[in-house]
Amino acid sequence: MELIKYTHSCVRLEKEGGVLVVDPGNFSGPEELAEVLDGADALLVTHVHPDHLDAAPVQEHLRSHPELEVHAPASVAAGLRESVGDGHRIHDVEPETVLEISGFTVRTFGGQHALIHPLIRTVDNIGYLVDDTVYHPGDSLVVPHGLSASVLLAPIHAPWNKLAEVIDFVVAVRPERVFPIHDALLSANGFGIIEKQLTAFAGKYGAEYRHLGTRERVRLERRPVPAGHDHAPARKEHL
Template sequence: MRITKYEHAALRVDEAGRALLIDPGSFTTPFDDLADVVAVVITHEHPDHWTGSHLDRILRAAPGTPILSTAGVAAAASDYEITVVAPGDELTVGEFTLRFFGGSHAVIHESLPGIENLGVLVNDELYYPGDSYAVPEGVEVKTLAAPLGAPWLKIGEAMDFVLAVSPRRCFGTHDMTLSTIGRTMHRQRLQWATEQGGGTFFELDPAQSLDV
């Protein structure tokens, strides 16, 4: 399986000639090579995790591609056919078995309304928590995509999340709100946390891939 990181929170997962896209949002440049996409996962409704222009581009290249997300996204993206999934759900699309965890977006501030959020485990290999620190209980996470920066993120809490998951491999994502210096510093902190459990941290920049 090949995992490719794009700008901010967007990931592409390739397996046996098919592709899964996760969180193609407003900080992410347009994707190419979309004909082999079999599903899109959107973890929550914030625009840095999905846009209509991305969905239009995907659906033009791969008509009928299922879009899997929360009820909040289904309401916000009412022009699209959204398959609503929830924590505890499991389904298979093409080459991908998806298990969903979590339920709530991390708190930004008490003045802002809470929203739904999904963590997703792909093929029992890659876990991405969306905008949360939701630990997939009872799961041995082989590869973790861990958030690096966000209005809701405190680096100590992100380190504790990585320590709790204890993945074999980890890389940072959700990072477009950080300067180059900030990204480097936060990567170093998550590298330390990954290594405490015997794992390896990978520094992936946009369009770089990890084969697992």
């Protein structure tokens, strides 16, 4: 499996001809979004915020690509179905399920978006673990029960987090490799400060932190599934 990092929290995963796209948001811009979505089999959306789902161009792409599936929290999926007018390929995602999508096995973890402020309502947020290897948490630093991921996509900067929380998240997940997401608001100086600390703390706990630039590609190896943890071949099932 290969991962391509795009702007902010958008990533593209490719494996044996299958393509998943996670969180095609509005920091990417039209040209980059077209590149991200080209040839995609399915979209995974963590939550409704526009930096994770640029609704208008995604809806337009869905209308012109009837084969493309979407998996998203129920409120997000409902909005897309209403706009696109084609509900059979837009699926509600619940936490603690297993999805078989275009050759990928996707486990879902869920709850709420991280708190921004007590007076700002939280929204549903789904994290995705792809092929028991790479975890995209959306906008949450909660470590789900039973999560084991060798590759962590860490939201390194946001109005809802601080560096200490990001460090604790990386330490708690105990991945082998850490790549940044949710980074579009950072300057070069900001990257330098945050990534220096993340590199040091990740290293203390046996992980490698690596900066990825836009369109940078890395190869990810699938971890063996632990004994007794059997994923049934069904397309969707409750854990």
